[in-house]
Amino acid sequence: AQSVTQPDIHITVSEGASLELRCNYSYGATPYLFWYVQSPGQGLQLLLKYFSGDTLVQGIKGFEAEFKRSQSSFNLRKPSVHWSDAAEYFCAVGAKTSYDKVIFGPGTSLSVIP
Amino acid sequence: DAGVTQSPTHLIKTRGQQVTLRCSPKSGHDTVSWYQQALGQGPQFIFQYYEEEERQRGNFPDRFSGHQFPNYSSELNVNALLLGDSALYLCASSPGQSFLLSTDTQYFGPGTRLTVL
Numbered sequence: 001a002q003s004v005t006q007p008d009i010h011i012t013v014s015e016g017a018s019l020e021l022r023c024n025y026s027y028g029a030t031p032y033l034f035w036y037v038q039s040p041g042q043g044l045q046l047l048l049k050y051f052s053g054d055t056l057v058q059g060i061k062g063f064e065a066e067f068k069r070s071q072s073s074f075n076l077r078k079p080s081v082h083w084s085d086a087a088e089y090f091c092a093v094g095a096k097t098s099y100d101k102v103i104f105g106p107g108t109s110l111s112v113i114p
Numbered sequence: 115d116a117g118v119t120q121s122p123t124h125l126i127k128t129r130g131q132q133v134t135l136r137c138s139p140k141s142g143h144d145t146v147s148w149y150q151q152a153l154g155q156g157p158q159f160i161f162q163y164y165e166e167e168e169r170q171r172g173n174f175p176d177r178f179s180g181h182q183f184p185n186y187s188s189e190l191n192v193n194a195l196l197l198g199d200s201a202l203y204l205c206a207s208s209p210g211q212s213f214l215l216s217t218d219t220q221y222f223g224p225g226t227r228l229t230v231l
Contacts, residue, residue: 004156032214036222043118043204044157044222051214090156096214100147101170104156 002027004093004105012111013081021076021108023091032094033074034102035065039087047089050074061085086112116141118207118223126229127195135190135226139207145169146188147220148180149204157204163188192228200230 003026013019025031032051036044048059055067065076074091091105119138127133139146145164149157159172163182182188186207192199208220 034219041224043224044206046219046221049219092156094214096212100145100162100208100212100214100220102147102159102220104149104158106156107154 002031002093002095002101002103004091004103006089006091006105006108008108009106010109010111012113014113015083016080019076019078019081019085019110021089021091021110023074023076023105024072025074025091025093026072027093027095029095032096033065033067034092034094035059035063035074035076036090036092036104037061037087038090038107044090047076081110081112083112083114086110118205118221120203120205120223120226122226123224124227124229126231128231129195129197131195131230132191132193133195133228135192135203135205135228137188137190137205137207137223139186139188139205140221143207143209143221144186145208145210145213146182146186147206147208148188148190149206150174151202151204151225153201160190195230197230200228202227 005024034049035047050057050067088107090107094102121136147162148160151157161171162169166182177193179191202225204225205223206220209218
């Protein structure tokens, strides 16, 4: 069965510091991988997605993620965090079955210290 | 383009009542999925509608039902509300039969916050 783990429930970083949010997935075939961000009271916004090809994926707002098949990981990175990046981040894995099934991880809450 | 819209924004109900939530998909999208997001958790898939049919269902009881209209908008109905149904309900739309096989993706609405007292 598909599953997604995000080992860090909460992370605090200083503004301007680099960021890495971890994501591990379990899926038998090549996964479709996503990172979403959710600000308080808001819906989910797609940051980036990996379907195939280059394992380093560029997204919006300066985020990038690297797919590592050998580690079953899809970690999200940003070289310099801004205060506006404080939000909840969700990693998700998709599977093409009879429909587009998407499983979300539990999320990592990011706080940014000015 | 208005994106995915949901109504109402917030809703308060009491146990045993019934509720209907509404979703209008992004222009050009014909597939609608519903998710439940409990506080502090990731979204969980409820069901998906395509061509006015429920195409797939997650692990939710029959108290949760839905409908898709010819204009692709959708409703989520929950009967006999329980305290545990309190959550943010998210609607997502996508184009065609599979967004995983296209260059497009699934877009989420802002959600409806349901509180059951």
